[in-house]
Amino acid sequence: MKLKDRVAIVTGAASGFGAEIARQFAGEGAAVVLADLNEEGARRVAAECGEAALAQRCDVSLKADVDALAEAARERFGRVDIVVNNAGWTHRNQPMLEVDEASFDKIFAVNVKSIYLMAQAVLPLMRAQKSGVILNIGSTAGLRPRPGLTWYNASKGAVNLLSKSMAVELAPDGIRVNAICPVMGETGLLEAFMGVPDTPENRARFIATIPLGRLSRPDDIARAAVFLASDDAGFITGVEFPVDGGRSV
Numbered sequence: 001m002k003l004k005d006r007v008a009i010v011t012g013a014a015s016g017f018g019a020e021i022a023r024q025f026a027g028e029g030a031a032v033v034l035a036d037l038n039e040e041g042a043r044r045v046a047a048e049c050g051e052a053a054l055a056q057r058c059d060v061s062l063k064a065d066v067d068a069l070a071e072a073a074r075e076r077f078g079r080v081d082i083v084v085n086n087a088g089w090t091h092r093n094q095p096m097l098e099v100d101e102a103s104f105d106k107i108f109a110v111n112v113k114s115i116y117l118m119a120q121a122v123l124p125l126m127r128a129q130k131s132g133v134i135l136n137i138g139s140t141a142g143l144r145p146r147p148g149l150t151w152y153n154a155s156k157g158a159v160n161l162l163s164k165s166m167a168v169e170l171a172p173d174g175i176r177v178n179a180i181c182p183v184m185g186e187t188g189l190l191e192a193f194m195g196v197p198d199t200p201e202n203r204a205r206f207i208a209t210i211p212l213g214r215l216s217r218p219d220d221i222a223r224a225a226v227f228l229a230s231d232d233a234g235f236i237t238g239v240e241f242p243v244d245g246g247r248s249v
Contacts, residue, residue, distance in 0.1 A: 001029030002230040007077040009033045009069065009122070011060050011114070012087030014041030017137065017185065020218035021084055021225045026050055028226055030082070033073040035060070052077075060087045060114035061106075070121035080125050082229045085115050085159075086137045093148035093194060104151050111155040115162060123170070130174045133229045136163045137221070138179035138240060143248045149193065156181075160240050167238030176237040178228050183244035185216035211246030 008025050012018035013034035019041075022032045026049035034049070036042040039057035046053040056072050058065045073080050089110040091103045115136055126132030141149060142156035163179035170177060184193050184206055196202045207214060224243045227233055242248045 002226060002232065003082070004029030006030045006081040006229070007033070007073060007079050008082035008084065008229070009035060009073055009080060009118075010084045010086060011035045011058065011118075013045060013055075014038040015045075017182070017218050017221045018084070018086040019045045020222040021086060022046075022049055022053070024219075024222040024226050025082070025229070026053060028230070031077045033069065033076070035069050036087070060085075060117065061109035063117050063120070066114070066117040066121050070118075070125070074125060079129060080122050081129075081131065082133045082135070083118055083122055084135045084137070084225060084229075085118055087114060088137060090149065090152040090193060093146075093196075095148065096150040099151050107151055107155050108158075111152075112158045112162070115159065119166070123175070126175050127173045132170075132173075132175040134163075134166065134170075134175065134177045135225055135228055136160075136177070136179045138163065138181045140181050140183045140242060140244045140248045143181060143240065143242065146193075163240070164238045171237060176228075176233070178233075178237060179240045180221060180224050180228065181240050181242045181244065181248070182216045182221050183210055183242075183247040185218070185221070209247060210244070211249065214245065216243055216245070 008030045010022045013022045014036035022034050026032050031052035033054045034042040034046050035056050035058035042055035046055040058069045091099045138160040139156035141153045142160040145153035160179045167177040
């Protein structure tokens, strides 16, 4: 088991990428704390992960919630070895001047500020251990942006870059930081990313831009997360790891 005796926090874990990451981490022997605004959904996924799983309601844009999440992990399991900052939000695909200020603020609060808050909460624990792994779910949107998603693209560009900066700063503490960059995936945000109804015809237009000919799937992202969180990736830090079927080539 690649993650035996590790303790992981996964945000946005009630569905999509986060839920599958939590399942695969548990399957590899990790204790998992599943955080989501949808506490009921997080509890359902936690039940699938076994006894060494804890569900916690958390708004990742609020310091009090993130601090409580880290403390719950420490109290239940004694340490935090891995954090996956997966929770994310987007505006609907539309011209940049049509995105209202509240939507802009929410995107940056959920996608970027959340990583700042999580670092404040977990880095003292990881530094004391002299070890840790932080995986930030960035996006190919921060590598090869699509039109109509300008402010979302900018938030993921920030995630990708801050992951590299964190990696350099935290390397002396034995903490690795990497960004996983999925292409558009089969999740609840797909229709917002496309900006049109999720029909086979509309999907085909977007799939045509992906050389391997399909959208990303939760298990694609989860397998990448398992690898980067494990000792198999012990000398890998500061990378933007595309899981994109060739989209960013």
